[in-house]
Amino acid sequence: MHIPDGFLDAKTALATTVLSTAGLAYALREVRNELPPRRIPLLGLSAAFLFAAQMVNFPVAGGTSGHLVGAALVAALLGPSAAVVVLATVLIVQCFLFADGGILALGANVFNMGLVATLAGFGVYRVAQRLIPGTRGRVAAMAFAGWCSAVIASVSCAGQLAWSGTVPWSVALPAMAGVHMLIGVGEGLISALVLLAVSRTRPDLLESIPTGQSTRRVRSFVVLGLLASLGVALFVAPFACPWPDGLEAVAGRLGFGARAIGPSITAPLENYRVPGLSSPGVATAAAGALGTLVAFGLAVGFSRLVVRGGGPSKSSHI
Amino acid sequence: MNRAAALKVAGTIVLVLGVTLTPAAHLAWFAAEGALICTVVLVARVPLRQLLRRLALLSPFVAGAALAAAYGSHGGDWRILALRSALCLATVIVLSQTTTITELLAVFRAARVPALLLTTLALMHRYLFVLADEATRMSRARTARTFTGGRRFAWLTAASVVGQLFVRASERAERVYDAMCARGWKA
Numbered sequence: 001m002h003i004p005d006g007f008l009d010a011k012t013a014l015a016t017t018v019l020s021t022a023g024l025a026y027a028l029r030e031v032r033n034e035l036p037p038r039r040i041p042l043l044g045l046s047a048a049f050l051f052a053a054q055m056v057n058f059p060v061a062g063g064t065s066g067h068l069v070g071a072a073l074v075a076a077l078l079g080p081s082a083a084v085v086v087l088a089t090v091l092i093v094q095c096f097l098f099a100d101g102g103i104l105a106l107g108a109n110v111f112n113m114g115l116v117a118t119l120a121g122f123g124v125y126r127v128a129q130r131l132i133p134g135t136r137g138r139v140a141a142m143a144f145a146g147w148c149s150a151v152i153a154s155v156s157c158a159g160q161l162a163w164s165g166t167v168p169w170s171v172a173l174p175a176m177a178g179v180h181m182l183i184g185v186g187e188g189l190i191s192a193l194v195l196l197a198v199s200r201t202r203p204d205l206l207e208s209i210p211t212g213q214s215t216r217r218v219r220s221f222v223v224l225g226l227l228a229s230l231g232v233a234l235f236v237a238p239f240a241c242p243w244p245d246g247l248e249a250v251a252g253r254l255g256f257g258a259r260a261i262g263p264s265i266t267a268p269l270e271n272y273r274v275p276g277l278s279s280p281g282v283a284t285a286a287a288g289a290l291g292t293l294v295a296f297g298l299a300v301g302f303s304r305l306v307v308r309g310g311g312p313s314k315s316s317h318i
Numbered sequence: 319m320n321r322a323a324a325l326k327v328a329g330t331i332v333l334v335l336g337v338t339l340t341p342a343a344h345l346a347w348f349a350a351e352g353a354l355i356c357t358v359v360l361v362a363r364v365p366l367r368q369l370l371r372r373l374a375l376l377s378p379f380v381a382g383a384a385l386a387a388a389y390g391s392h393g394g395d396w397r398i399l400a401l402r403s404a405l406c407l408a409t410v411i412v413l414s415q416t417t418t419i420t421e422l423l424a425v426f427r428a429a430r431v432p433a434l435l436l437t438t439l440a441l442m443h444r445y446l447f448v449l450a451d452e453a454t455r456m457s458r459a460r461t462a463r464t465f466t467g468g469r470r471f472a473w474l475t476a477a478s479v480v481g482q483l484f485v486r487a488s489e490r491a492e493r494v495y496d497a498m499c500a501r502g503w504k505a
Binding site: 005056085092197 | 337377379382385434443450469479481487
């Protein structure tokens with residue numbers, strides 16, 4: 001999902017750079033305050049770990065192979081603000097030393113993979129983990145969080161490409177989201193298996209690593225999450241929402257005095273009658289919701305498959 | 319601060335910005351920018367084969383844009399897009415081939431990048447190859463000791479290699495901290 005240079009126009013590059021600089025600065029401040037000095041080298045080592053882990057290949061169907069992206073995994077292992085710093089570090093090094101992802105697009109890449117993917121992954125992991133207890137819950141939550149983080153980051157990326165006028169939204173969204181719904185399955189499975197392997201060898205790492213007071217972590221997650229959602233809304237809203245047209249039409253018909261509540265209720269109905277514009281949007285939303293439900297079901301089924309009896313059953317393979 | 323490195327970073331950003339902002343109709347400008355980048359590549363003696371191989375790969379995005387153009391969409395012309403990203407990529411490759419991480423970090427420090435991020439960047443670069451070697455060693459040891467079973471087994475073993483890599487990285491982080499303190503490091 002590394003956007004190369006030349007794909008984003010100046011306004012998108014500027015907007016994403018501002019957003020990701022703000023997010024990274026906040027995450028750095030939070031990490032400095034919440035992390036004990038002992039843990040500071042862990043950031044650099046985790047970034048190196050992520051880079052090395054991305055080189056381990058997994059066989060996928062038809063002779064192809066995939067690898068871990070790891071935003072959700074690192075967020076689950078280290079907590080939200082540390083994960084933002086780690087992912088940004090990896091992306092900066094990939095950009096400047098390996099020419100992977102553009103320099104002007106660095107802001108967009110840090111925004112998509114560093115902010116959106118980590119925060120979506122962390123949020124989904126924490127919520128889904130509460131639904132099922134024990135190791136099995138952790139594995140299921142990690143698999144689902146890995147999938148969600150890949151898909152949400154790809155939607156944000158599609159929004160930026162459309163905002164730049166490079167690829168029209170009607171092509172960018174289905175292409176990016178569709179491909180990443182498949183890639184996300186691999187990402188979720190790998191992340192869950194890695195989490196399982198860590199929980200079998202060093203379960204204490206899962207308990208202790210997200211250090212700092214939990215209220216502080218929740219606050220930094222909320223602030224960073226708001227920033228990421230604001231950005232996604234900025235990039236995606238002009239295209240994704242079929243309602244503004246309907247809203248305008250209804251407001252025009254009802255006259256200038258129409259209150260906000262009226263049009264917002266009638267607008268969807270209005271849109272159902274317009275076949276050209278609204279039905280693809282509704283169909284996309286329905287497909288997205290269905291895909292999410294299926295992914296969650298798969299994640300739960302997968303956790304039952306690999307974790308028998310809820311406790312550690314097999315020793316690690318190494 | 320290393321002035322040459324700062325100039326290189328600034329020059330790269332200016333060139334990339336120029337290529338990005340050039341309107342698609344002005345092909346002469348692209349030719350001029352291309353000629354400039356080619357001259358720099360030749361003067362800097364960037365290994366050509368490596369450069370060409372990297373350019374040939376370009377990215378899945380260019381392939382995706384070409385595919386979108388094949389469907390007859392009203393997006394931008396994908397050939398201009400490919401040209402733009404190839405020129406930018408060549409520029410960034412020249413920077414990455416001629417600048418060390420130490421020089422880059424000096425430039426970042428001068429640009430007031432927070433110290434914590436600089437420390438993290440430096441540590442990441444220091445242990446990047448150590449951990450990559452470790453991952454390769456673990457994978458090789460696993461291949462030497464086990465028969466290759468089905469895909470399921472390959473996934474389980476690769477995942478445990480990655481998991482073990484994380485455990486080792488976090489244990490190493492503790493040792494690194496002790497070593498840093500022993501050498502008088504202060505946060």
